[in-house]
Amino acid sequence: MNSAVVLLSGGLDSATTLAIAAADGFECYALSFDYGQRHRRELTAAAEIARAAGVRRHVTLKLDLRQFGGSALTADIPVPKARSSQEMAEEVPVTYVPARNTIFLSCALGWAEVLKAKAIFIGVNAVDYSGYPDCRPEFIAAFENLAGLATKAGVVEHQRIQIRAPLIQMRKDEIIATGMRLGVDYSKTISCYDPPDDHHSCGRCDACKLRLAAFAKAGIEDPIAYVS
């Protein structure tokens, strides 16, 4: 059985990605990051999703990106609320964490090489996203190329580690429909960048707005609780 490392944030995209990896027949190793994120509550969600999916192992790596700052998620910068779709489409917001997906994929690559895994799964999405540069197909392709040059697996053993981003060309409502078919329990997921407490999402940050719009479009009620 081939194994795969799956990046798991606790949000709906990564929960769906994990279900896809399992459905594709991979033995899954889930990797989460305690990186100093404001929405640290997502780590509890990630642990529950990993358990429900029956992953072989779930590792949460600590890596304090607050030492660098530079993002509303890792520094004392307010999370923007109630931005319009046009604003979301036009600019990279302050919730962008510099090089985050590069850092996450690099760590996943290290683990994948130790495990002799065939693939790394990442739930990035280039359609309904927030304008992040590291969610685009050209970024994923460049990382896969790098992975082949960076590792003993790639250079000596000619075992390329694939970077699979199965959601990259899907709309968020399609992602939800896919997850529902695969039995993902979205009540365990959280997307909010700025959760007001342990049980609610804000409903107004970009992540909440994209999520709510997608559930509405999919014709499914979002099972999590919002304050507004």
Place this chain on the structure above:
Amino acid sequence: MNSAVVLLSGGLDSATTLAIAAADGFECYALSFDYGQRHRRELTAAAEIARAAGVRRHVTLKLDLRQFGGSALTADIPVPKARSSQEMAEEVPVTYVPARNTIFLSCALGWAEVLKAKAIFIGVNAVDYSGYPDCRPEFIAAFENLAGLATKAGVVEHQRIQIRAPLIQMRKDEIIATGMRLGVDYSKTISCYDPPDDHHSCGRCDACKLRLAAFAKAGIEDPIAYVS
């Protein structure tokens, strides 16, 4: 004044690289990793080197790669001793840490973007090295390409962050000669993968053997202490 992030392990290559970055006119930010390495003593060396070089800031990121294991530096695998030059040239040794330079460069990229730095310096070397795939020019070029696609700096602001590896084509004795010209105090550096105590190096691991041979070739006495 342009700024640069310099990866600083505490070894002679990164100490020399830091001196080169400063001599090139960069304001330097040093980045070290407490990654669970066996030779953790190098972090004390890195702090002393950073202080002596007058860097603007020195950050040591914690990132426990022992959770992945797979290397003699991060798992309970013995460090090979007294390997021949031919053995060193022919195989990737068990001291290879999967994806380590990719992980280090990714974190440096995040910090560089926050700082609006123009460059990242890394002391990799493709001549007198231990057969690591992530020390080769094609790896560095692929990472620089990735950095342009991964970041807001690269994609939106068209500010490419250079990856500079000034030692990559130098022999280790040339590196030492360069560092001596730039005033590097090699008594502060440590290269040993498996230090027997706080004051000595083993003299028999690949890193010690390469270092000792290079000092001998440069005609300079290695100022650090060895047990053998």
